[in-house]
Each structure stands twice: as structure tokens, then as C-alpha cells.
Amino acid sequence: MQQLPPLLLDTELFSINQINNLPDEQRRQVYCRLVPRQVLQRLGIDPETLADGEGRSLLELKCSLGTSSVELSLYHVWGAADPAMYLQMADTPNNQIEVLLFIINDPYSERFGTDRLPDGTPTYFGTLGRNIEEEVRAMKAGLAPGQVHSGLGLTRRLIPTLEHFVADLNHNAVYIQPLAYHNAILFERVGFSYMLGLGRMEWIGKEFAPGGLLFKRLDGSTPFRRPGADTSVRGRSWAIHDGILGEPYAGVKMYKRVGVHAGVVTFPNAVW
Numbered sequence: 001m002q003q004l005p006p007l008l009l010d011t012e013l014f015s016i017n018q019i020n021n022l023p024d025e026q027r028r029q030v031y032c033r034l035v036p037r038q039v040l041q042r043l044g045i046d047p048e049t050l051a052d053g054e055g056r057s058l059l060e061l062k063c064s065l066g067t068s069s070v071e072l073s074l075y076h077v078w079g080a081a082d083p084a085m086y087l088q089m090a091d092t093p094n095n096q097i098e099v100l101l102f103i104i105n106d107p108y109s110e111r112f113g114t115d116r117l118p119d120g121t122p123t124y125f126g127t128l129g130r131n132i133e134e135e136v137r138a139m140k141a142g143l144a145p146g147q148v149h150s151g152l153g154l155t156r157r158l159i160p161t162l163e164h165f166v167a168d169l170n171h172n173a174v175y176i177q178p179l180a181y182h183n184a185i186l187f188e189r190v191g192f193s194y195m196l197g198l199g200r201m202e203w204i205g206k207e208f209a210p211g212g213l214l215f216k217r218l219d220g221s222t223p224f225r226r227p228g229a230d231t232s233v234r235g236r237s238w239a240i241h242d243g244i245l246g247e248p249y250a251g252v253k254m255y256k257r258v259g260v261h262a263g264v265v266t267f268p269n270a271v272w
Contacts, residue, residue: 012170013030013168013169013170014095014169014170014171015068015091015095015097015169016063016068016069016070016089016090016091016097016169017066017067017068017091019031019063019070020063020064020065020066020067020068020070021065021066027061027063028059028061030168031061031063031070031072032050032059033161033164033165033168034072034087034089034161034162034165035050035059035072035074035085035161036154036157036158036161038154038157039074039084039085039104039152039154039157039158042152042154043074043076043084043107044076045058045074045076050074052077052078054078056078058074058075058076058077058078059072059073059074059075060072060073060074060075060083061073068090068091069088069089069090069091069100070087070088070089070090071086071087071088072085072086072087072088072089073085073086074086075107076107076108077107080107082105082107082111082148082149083103083105084104084105084106084107084152085102085103085104085105086101086102086103087099087101087102087103087158088100088101088102092175096171096173096175097165097166097169097171097174097175098174098175098176098177099162099174099175099176100177101179102158104151104152104154104155104158105147105148105149105150105151105152106149106150106151106152107149109149109150110141110149110150111148111149112134112135112137112138112141112143112147112148112149113131113134113148114126114130114131114134114135114138114143114145114146114147114148115131115148116131117129117131118131125145125146125179125180126145126146126241127248132223135224135238135241136223139223139224139234139238142234143234144180144182144233144234144237144238145180145182145237145238145240145241146179146180146241155186155190156190159190159191159256162174163256163258163259166258167258171258172257172258173255173256173257173258174255174256174258175195175253175254175255176192176253176254176255176256177252177253177254178252178254179249180237180240180241180249181204181233181236181237181240181249182233182234182236182237184197184201184252184254184266185233185266185267185270186233187254187256188262188264188265188266188267190256190261191256191260191261191262191263192254192255192256192262192264193254193255193256193262193264194252194253194254194255194264195253195254195255196251196252196253197251197252197253197254198264198266200251200252201252201266202266204236204240204245204266205266205267208230208236209230210230214230214236214239214244214245215230217239217244218230218239218244222242224238224239224241224242224244225239225242225244231271232270232271232272233267233270233271233272234272236267
């Protein structure tokens, strides 16, 4: 991994809580290291200031004094409705660093309103409601569940950045809970292994194979359960999002050791 310049701080850090208790400028210095330079280059953002031409910061941080979590939002232009990059991290009760959510959007791509019902009520990734019409549009456009924009294809660039960050905090692994099936497959590809849920992922793979339970449920009864959806990561993920498991996709937790690719594969030869 390409090394970042060392942090020039007077104290050694071990947690997000410690970072949040630093003076404002030092806190910002630490969290700026979570933004991959490739993202800034793609969006044309000054890597030194993370500001636009008028000096307005394009980086928003929510990391209040005394708390143990951080929300980082990077916008491509001042006043944009959606962040191009969103990252939420927290300390766990077991003194681990966990990624709760991260998104890297192409802010110039078409937007799909899968995150809100027609009346504007948030769907919270489909857990409190679903905008089926927008989901169908997103699926046909090649997006995965939960996406409102196409991605930038830079997730592989973010993972080494996260590894450097946790290493700076004297940890040897980063933890994450994938919100959807396709997230777990993506994390497998970049080197994550499973703390919880490996058996469930292997079961899903077996039952999407021809003749399996989930394969048989791809009966065309909804737009998300079309025959053939088993052959792609996105197809499976949309079917799971649609409830084909008979229960929510949950109970999966993954981790990646710094500098180690675990080599776990639960969907061999998968196409996206």
C-alpha cells in the first residue's frame, strides 16, 4: 500500500472518540485522510484545501466532542443535494473500528429516487418502505439496491485508505456490516473475510444454483424475481432486496486485516 505522510500530532491515537476530542483543526486533519486522492482527482477537488474556487469547504464532518462516531460527507460542488462520498464510522464496545456505511457516487450521473417514497418519506434503504417504480428504473439502469446514483468505481481505492486509517489508530483490522448481498460480494473481492454470516452467504450461493430453493423462486412474479437473475451479483441482490429469502438480509459482519487479502469467495466466477 502506498504510504501516507505520518500524522504530526502530540498524542498517540487509538479510537474515534480520541479524534473527536482533538482541537478542530487537528480533528479535520485526521479525517481528511479518509478521502482517497483518486476521488478528489476524479471530482476536480483541490487535495490541499478540499474547497471550491471560492474557498467554501466541500467536506462536511459530524464528529461532536465526546462522541465515538464520525460522519464524513464530500460534495462535488457547494450546495449539492447528495454527497459524492459518504462515510460513517464508529468505535465498537470491543474497541474495534467499524464502518457503518460508505457510499461513493458519480454525482453527474442520473439520480434515482429509491431513497424516498413519492410523498418524500425516506425509505431508509427499503427498510421502512419502497419506491418500486424508481427501484425498477434503477435496476434497469444497472444500479444495485440502495444506489441513487451510479458509482465511481473507486471502492477498491477506499479500502487501502481505511486500512491506513485504522493502522494509524494502532489497529490491525477494519470491520464492516454489509447492508446488502452485493456489498458483501464486493467486500470479498477486496479482501474481507467473515466474522458472522459465512454460512449464510454459502447457503445463498447454493440455493441460487439451478434447482435450488431461491433459483425456483425466480418465477417472474415481480420485476426483481425474473428468471436469470441468479447469474449476476446485482440480479441476486435485487431479488434478496425484494424479499426472496423470506426474511431481511442481516446477520453478516466482515473484517479485513491490514495488508491481508482473505481470498474468500462465496459466488465463484460472478459477474456484476
